[in-house]
Amino acid sequence: MPNNQFKKGELYSFITGKASTAIGRRLQKNFKQAGVEITIEQWSVLYHLWKVDGMSQQQLCDATFRDKPSITRLVDNLEKLKLVKRNASKEDRRKNLIVLTPEGKELEEHCMEIANNTLNEALQGVTNGQVEIAKEVLQMVYDNLK
Amino acid sequence: MPNNQFKKGELYSFITGKASTAIGRRLQKNFKQAGVEITIEQWSVLYHLWKVDGMSQQQLCDATFRDKPSITRLVDNLEKLKLVKRNASKEDRRKNLIVLTPEGKELEEHCMEIANNTLNEALQGVTNGQVEIAKEVLQMVYDNLK
């Protein structure tokens, strides 16, 4: 950006993330309507475990961009829901490996379908090219600041 | 979107808003370093009051995309900080008009400078064209779902 002045409208929306708030809220609503009783934050943890089961909490922090206390509490609640278990690591006694239960595994297909449909809803009328560019911008922002 | 399938990576980032989380976190850090003792959520309310002083709480809900209880509590805390006051509306006794105090007004310039610099930081290496397209996509997403 050669010129360092933004119109105020851009400033606000970029900072507050209204679009992702709207997606998150819609996804939560769609989960609820479909009888899926997890929060979107819990989903965001399960999402990574479905891809790689048995991650450490620190790995979940990195993957979900949250801090350690937040992950501790999210995992607490997922344990309560019997969707995950903490297994002490054999190689490093500080580490817990978070593993999916059978119920946790079972949720994947249904949740991912709902999430997929929600994103389709959100991106109605947006072209593939626009999505690609938006992705690039958001990735650059994230890389600039993480 | 003719084809309703996304790669999983896109799915996750769009839904969770990692980029705006990163911006928000950086802005909070920059406020703190500059000795500005407000949260970014409080800033988002002040932002609208700096543009239009004396808004009702419902108007702030619409402007900031939050629900009524959230605004009630944000305004509570801003009152505690003596940055705003609630004035009962003369035309409609249900309504509070939220007005800036002199201290609240005084914060504008410094806060907006910090916010501006933070967004510049975030958008390093992004072209004007890319920003424009990203904005359009995010606006469409928001309009599709709000």
Next chain:
DNA sequence: GGCATATAGTTGTTTATGCAACTAAACAAA
């Protein structure tokens, strides 16, 4: 081996969010 530093996870605290439920005021229809 001992000590300094780094790391994983937990606890405390404060702020925030959004759904549900409620009260009071305003508006619309009969």
Next chain:
DNA sequence: TTTGTTTAGTTGCATAAACAACTATATGCC
């Protein structure tokens, strides 16, 4: 005027976020 419906704001509740501080474990250096 009365009644039914809508609207503005508040309270309750559960979940979440992140900073600070802490404990226990692991790593690196002398």
